Amino acid sequence: MGSEKEIMLSVxxxxxxxxxxxxxVLKAVDDVSFTIARGETLGLVGESGxxxxxxxxxxxxxxxxxxxxxxFCGKDVHxxxxxxxxxxxxxxxxxxxxxxxxxxPRMMVSDIIGEGIDIHRLAHGEKERRDRIYEVxxxxxxxxxxxxxxxxxxxxxxxxxxxxxxxxxxxxxxxVLDEPVSALDVSxxxxxxxxxxxxxxxxxxxYLFVAHDLSVVKHISDRxxxxxxxxxxxxxxxxxxxxxxxxxxxxxxxxxxxxxxxxVEQKRDVQRIRLEGEVPSPMNPAPGCRFCSRCRYATKACAxxxxxxxxxxxxxxxxxxxxx
Ligand code: SF4
Numbered sequence: 001m002g003s004e005k006e007i008m009l010s011v012x013x014x015x016x017x018x019x020x021x022x023x024x025v026l027k028a029v030d031d032v033s034f035t036i037a038r039g040e041t042l043g044l045v046g047e048s049g050x051x052x053x054x055x056x057x058x059x060x061x062x063x064x065x066x067x068x069x070x071x072f073c074g075k076d077v078h079x080x081x082x083x084x085x086x087x088x089x090x091x092x093x094x095x096x097x098x099x100x101x102x103x104x105p106r107m108m109v110s111d112i113i114g115e116g117i118d119i120h121r122l123a124h125g126e127k128e129r130r131d132r133i134y135e136v137x138x139x140x141x142x143x144x145x146x147x148x149x150x151x152x153x154x155x156x157x158x159x160x161x162x163x164x165x166x167x168x169x170x171x172x173x174x175x176v177l178d179e180p181v182s183a184l185d186v187s188x189x190x191x192x193x194x195x196x197x198x199x200x201x202x203x204x205x206x207y208l209f210v211a212h213d214l215s216v217v218k219h220i221s222d223r224x225x226x227x228x229x230x231x232x233x234x235x236x237x238x239x240x241x242x243x244x245x246x247x248x249x250x251x252x253x254x255x256x257x258x259x260x261x262x263x264v265e266q267k268r269d270v271q272r273i274r275l276e277g278e279v280p281s282p283m284n285p286a287p288g289c290r291f292c293s294r295c296r297y298a299t300k301a302c303a304x305x306x307x308x309x310x311x312x313x314x315x316x317x318x319x320x321x322x323x324x
Pocket of ligand 1: 248249290296298299302307319321322
């Protein structure tokens with residue numbers, strides 16, 4: 001699965017379960033596999049509670065896995081120790097969803113950004129440290145004058161720029177962007193997505209971009225993976241997904257995106273599909289297709305066994321009985 005370029009991140013049969021109480025198991029990520037090539041952006045999309053944030057955090061080693069493997073440049077992320085672990089922590093960074101919650105408002109910007117530089121001993125002396133802080137501030141569209149201000153003095157968009165600067169300061173190669181724009185005003189969202197795209201081009205970064213909205217990842221993603229209740233239901237190139245969605249869940253997600261131009265909206269070839277009800281609980285899920293309870297095409301067979309992701313050609317994978 002994926003392109004023939006160098007694979008940076010390889011996720012194979014990843015499971016991340018949480019024990020809840022004595023008898024309950026929350027299957028947040030349940031047998032998920034994908035790859036991300038160097039320089040690529042994979043969008044990971046699904047509704048709240050589908051496991052996408054847990055998946056991102058497990059990929060970056062913030063959570064231990066239950067089973068499966070996550071390899072970064074060929075090395076098992078969850079078996080790293082000592083120097084190799086520290087090197088991975090530098091190369092793989094995370095940008096968090098909430099720019100208000102993820103930055104200590106009482107810390108100065110220079111301390112927030114300088115923390116990683118200090119931990120990884122990337123600067124020799126105060127001047128080199130300060131120069132690096134100024135450099136990343138400029139890379140994210142801020143400037144050296146912002147370094148001595150406190151996080152609480154900034155707007156949401158500026159705080160997210162600081163969050164990105166904090167991640168960039170240690171010269172990462174891979175970033176998990178965990179809903180980096182969903183807490184921001186729509187007008188600011190495009191600015192942050194454009195900034196991330198520009199940084200990717202200039203610094204050669206690789207992204208896992210987690211979002212609950214397919215419209216957010218459309219322009220930035222090379223490929224998009226759709227997650228439903230801990231399982232991948234579809235993964236393919238971004239253009240292909242938006243032009244030719246196959247899984248009933250992906251179709252419903254896409255049809256929910258409003259098109260601002262009423263003429264285009266009238267002509268859209270994907271009819272609006274109402275997604276009834278909430279995402280069912282990932283606690284002790286039934287054995288069949290997880291989308292069964294909300295799918296208009298569900299049959300008895302769908303409820304019996306989980307459909308596997310199958311290539312429909314050109315690397316367009318879908319897990320649905322309609323395509324077996
Ligand atoms: Fe719907 Fe069945 Fe396909 Fe699941 S396998 S998405 S229930 S048609």
